Amino acid sequence: MTRIDFHTNIPDKLAYACRLARKAYAARAKVVVLAENAAQAEELNASLWTVSDLDFIPHVLAGDPLAPQTPIVITFEESAELPHHEMLVNLTRRTPANFTQFARVFEIISTDEEDAAEGRKRYVAYKKQSYPLTHFVAGQS
Template identity: 35%
Template structure:
């Protein structure tokens, strides 16, 4: 069954997502494996994530691309506005305010919640959705960063 991780208390949801992706990349065990699908249903959000991942320091690059890229099949981090056409991967980083209908195809779902008011209510609804369906939930406060 899919495990769900809520990381709450971020100052900025996107910056925290990029930090989490760097940590996931650093912890990888197989560099050829698909690592994460980033679900960003809004084009501006997908562009911001893509840009932020390119702006990291030279030693911190996370190989990534948009789902429509010819390199997507061999890239560990895929940014996509849809999950329907993608194979299931180990982890899904959900940057939508909704629970993606295909989330259960993933081993893990990561939800990042900022301290911003508009982000909290949809996150509570997602948490409630997962809890009511019996998914294993883990919570971590990241207001001081990822440990």
């Protein structure tokens, strides 16, 4: 069953997604990042090139011929053909249609009240379906 981790109170979802991608890559995990739209996907693509002066985080947009060999794949289309199903990082305000294909889902919820309200709805929906949930609140120890 898919494990779902909620990370809430995140001030910058893109920067956070970059750090998660870097950590996953260091652990040799494969990740799909689901962006809200094409603009956010492009912004994330650009951000991954500059996340650190010392780190190279191999990534491509879904549909790229190198996607099957690349550990980080970015998409905004849920219907995209995805080569990896290990981890999904959800930056959207919706429940991904294909989340059950993944072993683990990270729901990234910002400090924005509308984003937080949508995140709470997803949490309740996942809980009603008995998915294993964890909750990490940024800024709290």
